Amino acid sequence: MTFRPSLFRSFFLGGFECSTHRRNDGRRLDLIAATRHDLLAEEDYRQVAEHGIRAVRDGVRWHLVQAAGPGQYDWSPVQPMLQAASRTGTQVVWDLCHYGWPDWLDFFSPDFVSRFAEYAVRFAELARAETGQAPTLCPLNEISFLAWAGGETGHFNPCTRGRGPEVKRQAVAATLAATRAMRQAVPGTRVFAVEPLINTVGRPHVVEDIAPSEARNAGMWEAWDMLLGRQAPELGGSEDVLDAIGVNFYWNNQWWLHEGRDAAPLSVFDERWVPLRELLAKVYAHFQRPIFVAETSIEGDRRALWLRYVAEEVREAIRAGVPVEGICLYPVLSHPGWDNDRYCPNGLLEMEPRNGRRPVHAPLARELRRQQQDFAEFFGERSEAAA
Numbered sequence: 001m002t003f004r005p006s007l008f009r010s011f012f013l014g015g016f017e018c019s020t021h022r023r024n025d026g027r028r029l030d031l032i033a034a035t036r037h038d039l040l041a042e043e044d045y046r047q048v049a050e051h052g053i054r055a056v057r058d059g060v061r062w063h064l065v066q067a068a069g070p071g072q073y074d075w076s077p078v079q080p081m082l083q084a085a086s087r088t089g090t091q092v093v094w095d096l097c098h099y100g101w102p103d104w105l106d107f108f109s110p111d112f113v114s115r116f117a118e119y120a121v122r123f124a125e126l127a128r129a130e131t132g133q134a135p136t137l138c139p140l141n142e143i144s145f146l147a148w149a150g151g152e153t154g155h156f157n158p159c160t161r162g163r164g165p166e167v168k169r170q171a172v173a174a175t176l177a178a179t180r181a182m183r184q185a186v187p188g189t190r191v192f193a194v195e196p197l198i199n200t201v202g203r204p205h206v207v208e209d210i211a212p213s214e215a216r217n218a219g220m221w222e223a224w225d226m227l228l229g230r231q232a233p234e235l236g237g238s239e240d241v242l243d244a245i246g247v248n249f250y251w252n253n254q255w256w257l258h259e260g261r262d263a264a265p266l267s268v269f270d271e272r273w274v275p276l277r278e279l280l281a282k283v284y285a286h287f288q289r290p291i292f293v294a295e296t297s298i299e300g301d302r303r304a305l306w307l308r309y310v311a312e313e314v315r316e317a318i319r320a321g322v323p324v325e326g327i328c329l330y331p332v333l334s335h336p337g338w339d340n341d342r343y344c345p346n347g348l349l350e351m352e353p354r355n356g357r358r359p360v361h362a363p364l365a366r367e368l369r370r371q372q373q374d375f376a377e378f379f380g381e382r383s384e385a386a387a
Helices: 037-049 079-088 111-131 143-152 164-185 207-219 222-227 276-287 300-319 362-379
Strands: 012-015 055-059 091-097 136-140 190-196 199-201 244-248 254-258 261-265 291-296 324-329
Touching: 012 291, 012 362, 037 055, 037 079, 079 091, 079 111, 091 111, 111 136, 111 164, 136 164, 143 164, 143 190, 143 222, 164 190, 164 222, 190 222, 190 291, 199 207, 207 254, 244 276, 276 291, 276 300, 291 300, 300 324, 300 362
Parallel strands: 012 055, 012 324, 055 091, 091 136, 136 190, 190 244, 199 254, 244 291, 291 324
Antiparallel strands: 254 261
């Protein structure tokens, strides 16, 4: 074994759900506030560290930072979290925009790109001042999903239909402008692009399903390729933009089509299911740079089994020469659902504290410890959980 992961302080990361979009009914979501992670960040960071997790994904919440208007910044929503990370020795990959932006800013306006870049620079400078280091971040989370949910289906902001390609191009332009501005202002800033890892198949022996399924699969690469200048070069992308690729893979990221629409998730036992190791190999072959599983989870009692599947597939991918830098349990903290506030039991930690601590989902905790030990042996190192 020659590969050794080096991007993160622990191979297993924890991600705190930080979506802030406006739904099409006008309601603004703020999952950090809904889970009280904004108030309990230090306790949360300390508690995940007890499980060997020393690196996390977290969010800045642009809509709060610039709620007062252009050029006005209030860093109080994130400054305590930066300080908590420093006190606990937690490495954070910050999402600058997890689907949401200030109400006064029109996503389709020419100002969106420059406003986002200005905000990104100000955050990078703040992060360096608070931590003494240049930040690691994802400027705009899941550009492809934003283009679909916000631009094609109108599910959330900007709540349009039939404008998916336009949303994608605007998001890519904003990410490029922010990345270059941050690196100029704060050298050493590391930028990751996180996108869904999908596979769509047609019904067996149905010829008319072939083209739609192939088009959906090809669309998975577009945002990454635009950022790297391989597609739509007029946007200004280039190969040096991204330090690493993050892939989000859930139990329902593979579908079969019916009449050109997603009909149902594929079962992992379906012969058309593509093993995660093969999908990771495709991503690495396409980009030839470090990758990591940036989000993965399932709800309920299958949490431990799902982590086992993902971890085993990642080990096989690494054996095959794919440099997978880590696996992020996302979310690491269970949370209210986007659409109806139902409780989503998908985390290592449950949401409501008891006696000052979040309850732990014991089966997932046991499986995480086992996987940490297995990966420690795999890499020839000491277990993170015992470190």
